[in-house]
Amino acid sequence: MAKSDKGSKKSQAKAAVVTSAKAAGTKAAGKKAGGAKSFVLDPEGPPEVRPAELLRLPDGPITLAQLSTERLPGVPKDKADALARMEAMAPRLAELQERLFAASTAGDRRRVLLVLQGMDTAGKDGVIKHAMGLLDPAGVELSSFKRPTAEELEHDFLWRIERKVPAPGIIGVFNRSHYEDVLIARVHDLVPREVWTKRYAAINAFERRLARSGVTIVKCFLHVSFEVQAERLAARLDDPTKFWKFNPADVDERAYWEAYQEAYRVALTRCSTTAAPWYVIPSDHKWYRNWAVAALLLETLEKLDPQYPAATYDVDEQKARLAAQLAP
Amino acid sequence: MAKSDKGSKKSQAKAAVVTSAKAAGTKAAGKKAGGAKSFVLDPEGPPEVRPAELLRLPDGPITLAQLSTERLPGVPKDKADALARMEAMAPRLAELQERLFAASTAGDRRRVLLVLQGMDTAGKDGVIKHAMGLLDPAGVELSSFKRPTAEELEHDFLWRIERKVPAPGIIGVFNRSHYEDVLIARVHDLVPREVWTKRYAAINAFERRLARSGVTIVKCFLHVSFEVQAERLAARLDDPTKFWKFNPADVDERAYWEAYQEAYRVALTRCSTTAAPWYVIPSDHKWYRNWAVAALLLETLEKLDPQYPAATYDVDEQKARLAAQLAP
Numbered sequence: 001m002a003k004s005d006k007g008s009k010k011s012q013a014k015a016a017v018v019t020s021a022k023a024a025g026t027k028a029a030g031k032k033a034g035g036a037k038s039f040v041l042d043p044e045g046p047p048e049v050r051p052a053e054l055l056r057l058p059d060g061p062i063t064l065a066q067l068s069t070e071r072l073p074g075v076p077k078d079k080a081d082a083l084a085r086m087e088a089m090a091p092r093l094a095e096l097q098e099r100l101f102a103a104s105t106a107g108d109r110r111r112v113l114l115v116l117q118g119m120d121t122a123g124k125d126g127v128i129k130h131a132m133g134l135l136d137p138a139g140v141e142l143s144s145f146k147r148p149t150a151e152e153l154e155h156d157f158l159w160r161i162e163r164k165v166p167a168p169g170i171i172g173v174f175n176r177s178h179y180e181d182v183l184i185a186r187v188h189d190l191v192p193r194e195v196w197t198k199r200y201a202a203i204n205a206f207e208r209r210l211a212r213s214g215v216t217i218v219k220c221f222l223h224v225s226f227e228v229q230a231e232r233l234a235a236r237l238d239d240p241t242k243f244w245k246f247n248p249a250d251v252d253e254r255a256y257w258e259a260y261q262e263a264y265r266v267a268l269t270r271c272s273t274t275a276a277p278w279y280v281i282p283s284d285h286k287w288y289r290n291w292a293v294a295a296l297l298l299e300t301l302e303k304l305d306p307q308y309p310a311a312t313y314d315v316d317e318q319k320a321r322l323a324a325q326l327a328p
Numbered sequence: 329m330a331k332s333d334k335g336s337k338k339s340q341a342k343a344a345v346v347t348s349a350k351a352a353g354t355k356a357a358g359k360k361a362g363g364a365k366s367f368v369l370d371p372e373g374p375p376e377v378r379p380a381e382l383l384r385l386p387d388g389p390i391t392l393a394q395l396s397t398e399r400l401p402g403v404p405k406d407k408a409d410a411l412a413r414m415e416a417m418a419p420r421l422a423e424l425q426e427r428l429f430a431a432s433t434a435g436d437r438r439r440v441l442l443v444l445q446g447m448d449t450a451g452k453d454g455v456i457k458h459a460m461g462l463l464d465p466a467g468v469e470l471s472s473f474k475r476p477t478a479e480e481l482e483h484d485f486l487w488r489i490e491r492k493v494p495a496p497g498i499i500g501v502f503n504r505s506h507y508e509d510v511l512i513a514r515v516h517d518l519v520p521r522e523v524w525t526k527r528y529a530a531i532n533a534f535e536r537r538l539a540r541s542g543v544t545i546v547k548c549f550l551h552v553s554f555e556v557q558a559e560r561l562a563a564r565l566d567d568p569t570k571f572w573k574f575n576p577a578d579v580d581e582r583a584y585w586e587a588y589q590e591a592y593r594v595a596l597t598r599c600s601t602t603a604a605p606w607y608v609i610p611s612d613h614k615w616y617r618n619w620a621v622a623a624l625l626l627e628t629l630e631k632l633d634p635q636y637p638a639a640t641y642d643v644d645e646q647k648a649r650l651a652a653q654l655a656p
Contacts, residue, residue, distance in 0.1 A: 102572040129464045243639040244430040311571040
């Protein structure tokens with residue numbers, strides 16, 4: 001990115017993530033005054049606006065309709081640019097991931113948990129393929145939470161979640177999560193109102209406990225519009241290699257769109273905490289969405305800044321032992 | 329690969345995977361006569377010698393010393409060529425992986441289990457990072473078998489293995505496996521001789537059962553030389569970012585090198601079956617090793633040739649329902 005891009009970045013930044021300036025509060029107002037440049041992820045690396053700051057759920061009352069589903073202006077410019085930026089991130093992600101794991105072998109308890117939520121077709125699977133695909137599979141633990149099994153239903157809703165919390169050094173990825181228990185469960189009355197209303201506080205307490213035990217929680221709401229969801233479902237019906245991804249029940253669910261948006265609004269606003277903030281990822285453009293989640297993960301790892309541990313043995317002594325084995 | 333390469337391929341093919349022509353049996357002899365060109369993985373794709381044929385454990389009595397740890401002549405030429413070939417494989421692997429998963433949603437029970445075994449530093453982790461890293465993480469299930477836990481030791485040695493067998497549509501990857509129970513367990517007398525001697529037959533019966541239930545088992549022995557292992561351990565001592573990978577016990581284990589080679593020889597020859605053959609991957613060159621495992625996986629998936637399932641609903645009817653939702 002050359003310096004000449006700055007001007008256009010600044011002007012694009014005026015149309016910020018929040019469509020309504022009122023809802024954005026002081027943060028977005030400050031951004032407008034200061035311009036979009038702000039920070040870089042890595043002083044040595046390519047310039048990036050800090051995604052955590054740009055994508056974090058705004059303070060104060062919101063409706064989902066106020067949050068743009070379109071790409072965030074400024075970074076990246078277009079699909080080719082987003083792909084190039086992701087490729088440039090790959091070696092930095094790989095090194096930080098290795099450092100996170102290496103540190104855990106010496107007692108560092110830190111780990112990352114990426115939570116992916118979104119309406120059907122928002123792109124949870126796409127993010128896993130394209131953003132998580134940049135990582136070493138050995139250090140990633142992916143958990144998909146589907147309809148609970150009979151055994152899972154006999155336990156508290158967080159029981160199956162707790163079992164999948166990543167170990168130190170690991171990047172856990174949740175494809176859906178405990179939030180389904182205040183989303184589909186609320187929309188379809190799967191449990192009584194007095195049960196799901198208590199879950200928000202239970203989730204906050206759970207996530208606070210995880211954070212204290214070393215888990216950095218990054219919750220991404222992949223935000224897609226009603227129209228783009230229809231386009232993506234229709235695309236599945238136009239391509240025989242995608243028929244298997246389509247389920248007529250997905251069309252039925254669209255009748256509950258507003259109820260889901262409301263359930264998401266409440267979940268996002270009640271459960272965006274300092275310990276575990278929600279990020280809103282505009283997801284009408286797949287390339288923007290994938291870049292944004294990868295960039296958020298990179299920024300998270302750079303903030304953690306895990307370190308390779310020192311040797312716990314005498315390096316020269318071990319070199320001598322090895323050399324002795326090769327001597328005739 | 330241009331036609332001009334053929335000459336050098338043929339001449340290189342004379343130094344085949346098996347150093348001793350005697351040990352190679354008729355297969356290697358036939359290859360010599362026919363030259364290295366033989367087959368392609370995909371008539372539309374870049375020409376590749378079929379890796380399964382080249383890498384399969386030779387019939388008849390062998391010693392590991394007879395099996396080359398150096399790269400297989402012919403394909404690929406060098407590191408840059410191997411990387412380019414792997415990049416070219418990536419989209420084919422991705423499509424076949426998706427087809428395998430898609431087919432499973434319509435009742436196809438097939439899945440793949442890649443078993444990685446090898447001495448320390450042979451590159452199990454490297455294969456996972458560089459070859460399995462080509463796949464969509466959503467369809468890969470990685471299991472690392474370390475020292476058994478107290479709970480695992482209370483069960484039969486195959487108990488913990490059975491629990492990690494991949495579901496239909498999934499590519500399972502075992503980083504170490506049930507073979508440790510006839511390798512380290514035999515070398516270090518972790519169980520009495522009368523226990524481990526019965527395990528070979530148990531393993532063959534277990535793998536036959538898996539194969540019958542739709543699991544294609546691809547067992548890769550990453551074969552590295554005593555000298556290259558020393559070089560790789562020494563490299564960890566030369567680089568502070570690799571200190572954490574080194575364990576003084578790894579040097580101790582080298583005193584048992586011959587016992588391990590013998591344990592591997594017996595495991596490979598007694599447990600290379602039609603249902604679950606062993607492949608020997610020359611692993612002194614990391615780039616060759618990574619290419620070979622990726623190519624074996626690609627060939628395996630191409631042979632399975634999973635198909636996208638047909639729609640289980642009326643496509644036009646669903647299109648109309650979607651359109652109706654968008655009408656004013």
